[in-house]
Amino acid sequence: MSDNKQIKSLKCIIVDDEHGAHLVLEHYISQIERLEVIGNCENAIEAINLMHHKKVDLMFLDINMPQMNGFEMLSTLKNKPLVIFTTAYSDYALESYAYDVVDYLLKPIQFTRFLKAVDKAFYHYGLGVPDKTINTPPSAQYETSLVIRVDGDWIRVEIEDIKYAQSWGNYIKIFTDTQTFLTALTLSELEQRLPRTQFVRVHKSYLVSIKRVTRISGNSLFISELSLPVGLTYRRELIEQFK
Incomplete structure (x- = not known):
C-alpha cells in the first residue's frame, strides 16, 4: 500500500458500448484533478487487450455489453483494477457485491453520486480527498447542463x-x-x-x-x-x- 500513496493520479478506462456514456463519464472525469482517462473501450475484449499493455488503476465498467458482459470480464482477470460499475439496470446490484467492486452507479449518473464513488477509490489508494479535487469554484455546486x-x-x-x-x-x-x-x-x-x-x-x-x-x-x-x-x-x- 505504501507504493499506492505515491500515486498522483488514478489511470482510468471507460468500458461501455454506448458512445453517450463515454461522453458523460469523460465530462465528469475531466473535472477531477486526480483522475486521468487513458483508454475508451466499446467492449470487454478491447479493455482486456488494453490492460495487457497499460497499467489501469480504475475502470468504469458497464455490465450489459455484447460478446462478454461486465461480470464475465471480471471473472477472467487475475489482477483486476478497482471497478465502478455503470449500468442502466438496478437488477444487477446484488450480484455485483460478489465481485468486490468500489461502487455501483445507475444511469443516468448524477455528478454528486459520481463524486461519492470516486472518493471511495481515492480512499482505497490512500489518497484521501485532495485539497482541490474539482476544477470548478466551490460555489459551483451544479453544472450548466x-x-x-x-x-x-x-x-x-x-x-x-x-x-x-x-x-x-x-x-x-x-x-x-x-x-x-x-x-x-x-x-x-x-x-x-x-x-x-x-x-x-x-x-x-x-x-x-x-x-x-x-x-x-x-x-x-x-x-x-x-x-x-x-x-x-x-x-x-x-x-x-x-x-
Whole structure:
C-alpha cells in the first residue's frame, strides 16, 4: 500500500458500448484533478487487450455489453483494477457485491453520486480527498447542463434553456423554448440535479424555472401565456422565490 500513496493520479478506462456514456463519464472525469482517462473501450475484449499493455488503476465498467458482459470480464482477470460499475439496470446490484467492486452507479449518473464513488477509490489508494479535487469554484455546486437519455441516445440540455418539467407516468417531460424531451427520470431526481435558486417545485407534477414565471394568480402561474397549476403546499415557497 505504501507504493499506492505515491500515486498522483488514478489511470482510468471507460468500458461501455454506448458512445453517450463515454461522453458523460469523460465530462465528469475531466473535472477531477486526480483522475486521468487513458483508454475508451466499446467492449470487454478491447479493455482486456488494453490492460495487457497499460497499467489501469480504475475502470468504469458497464455490465450489459455484447460478446462478454461486465461480470464475465471480471471473472477472467487475475489482477483486476478497482471497478465502478455503470449500468442502466438496478437488477444487477446484488450480484455485483460478489465481485468486490468500489461502487455501483445507475444511469443516468448524477455528478454528486459520481463524486461519492470516486472518493471511495481515492480512499482505497490512500489518497484521501485532495485539497482541490474539482476544477470548478466551490460555489459551483451544479453544472450548466444536464445529460439525459432520450430514446436510447444521450442528449445534453442546457439548464439555462429549461422552462419547466412535467411528471409523465414513469417519465418526465422537459420543456425548453424549442424542444420537448421525454426521459426516464422522476421529478424529484431532476429537482436534485437542478440549482435550487433557479428552479422551484410548484405542484406534485411540475417543476419550473423561476425566472420564466411572469405572473402568479390564485392557484395558477404563467410562463408568458402558458398557465400551469400551483399546489397549495407549494404556493408559499413559489411566491418567496418569485419576489
